[in-house]
Amino acid sequence: MSAVKPVDNKPGEVTLFAFEKHEGIPTASGFCQKIECYLRFAGVEYAQQDTLPFKAPKKKLPYVDIDGIIIPDSQFIVRYIKEKGLADLDKSAGLTRLQVVEGVAYRGYWEEAIYPAIVRSRWFDKENEAVVAREVFGDLPFFIRIPLHWWFRRSLTNSLVAQGVGRHSDAEAEVILRKALESLEIRLTPTGTTTEWFHKTATPADIDAVISAMLINICGTNSNPFCKKIVLQSKVLCGYTKRAVEGFFPEFETLLKEIKEAEGKYGPVLEVL
Numbered sequence: 001m002s003a004v005k006p007v008d009n010k011p012g013e014v015t016l017f018a019f020e021k022h023e024g025i026p027t028a029s030g031f032c033q034k035i036e037c038y039l040r041f042a043g044v045e046y047a048q049q050d051t052l053p054f055k056a057p058k059k060k061l062p063y064v065d066i067d068g069i070i071i072p073d074s075q076f077i078v079r080y081i082k083e084k085g086l087a088d089l090d091k092s093a094g095l096t097r098l099q100v101v102e103g104v105a106y107r108g109y110w111e112e113a114i115y116p117a118i119v120r121s122r123w124f125d126k127e128n129e130a131v132v133a134r135e136v137f138g139d140l141p142f143f144i145r146i147p148l149h150w151w152f153r154r155s156l157t158n159s160l161v162a163q164g165v166g167r168h169s170d171a172e173a174e175v176i177l178r179k180a181l182e183s184l185e186i187r188l189t190p191t192g193t194t195t196e197w198f199h200k201t202a203t204p205a206d207i208d209a210v211i212s213a214m215l216i217n218i219c220g221t222n223s224n225p226f227c228k229k230i231v232l233q234s235k236v237l238c239g240y241t242k243r244a245v246e247g248f249f250p251e252f253e254t255l256l257k258e259i260k261e262a263e264g265k266y267g268p269v270l271e272v273l
């Protein structure tokens with residue numbers, strides 16, 4: 001499938017190839033975060049190896065190595081994890097066929113329409129771009145930082161224009177983002193007072209790995225203040241994010257602190273069990 005060499009894994013071991021993470025802070029990549037959410041929600045152990053997209057088989061991250069097989073693209077990674085019998089969140093959560101296909105549709109909307117709009121808000125706004133560049137490349141020596149920043153900017157700008165969202169105005173992109181977050185808030189509003197997973201199941205399903213990753217990704221950076229403010233002001237969205245972080249990523253201390261600060265400012269989030 002690819003020219004990337006497998007690592008020396010033991011049977012069943014998963015190596016996740018992803019962007020470098022800074023201690024206690026989520027990755028800057030929503031798709032790398034999605035795979036971490038999937039693996040942690042499912043209780044599958046993994047090791048991370050830092051890399052960059054141009055070394056990846058499809059020139060995008062993440063990709064994984066499972067038993068010497070290299071799988072790029074988060075959709076196919078999840079599929080392979082299921083095929084290998086390592087985990088199946090939808091199955092464990094006991095989803096009906098209708099719930100499974102609703103999850104598929106929601107995943108497509110968030111991954112193909114909304115995530116690009118989030119990335120656009122980071123890279124098409126001068127102030128936000130300075131923040132994201134500092135967060136992602138800040139530790140690197142300037143002779144690596146400058147060309148890497150240039151390469152990322154060019155690659156992302158070209159792909160966002162090709163995708164379509166790069167052709168909208170800032171105001172139009174904000175309409176798209178606000179609508180997505182408001183709709184998600186309605187979809188995640190529980191019947192009671194307790195935060196619930198997307199399908200109101202006892203355990204998270206596939207779509208929860210996607211939605212948790214997107215919300216963690218939005219809140220884990222200061223480079224998309226428009227979206228982050230909407231999430232932190234929403235008891236439902238903030239409660240859902242808190243549940244995923246407290247339960248599965250307790251090392252994201254700064255994010256948890258920001259959620260608690262938001263609770264102090266905007267009122268407590270929904271009860272997290």
Ligand SMILES: N[C@@H](CCC(=O)N[C@@H](CS)C(=O)NCC(=O)O)C(=O)O
Pocket residue numbers: 028029030031032053059060061062072073074075155156159
């Ligand atoms: N469809 C892919 C998308 C992965 C993706 O867009 N990865 C981004 C990081 S979040 C990337 O590597 N971008 C580098 C580039 O576009 O040059 C998946 O589901 O894994």
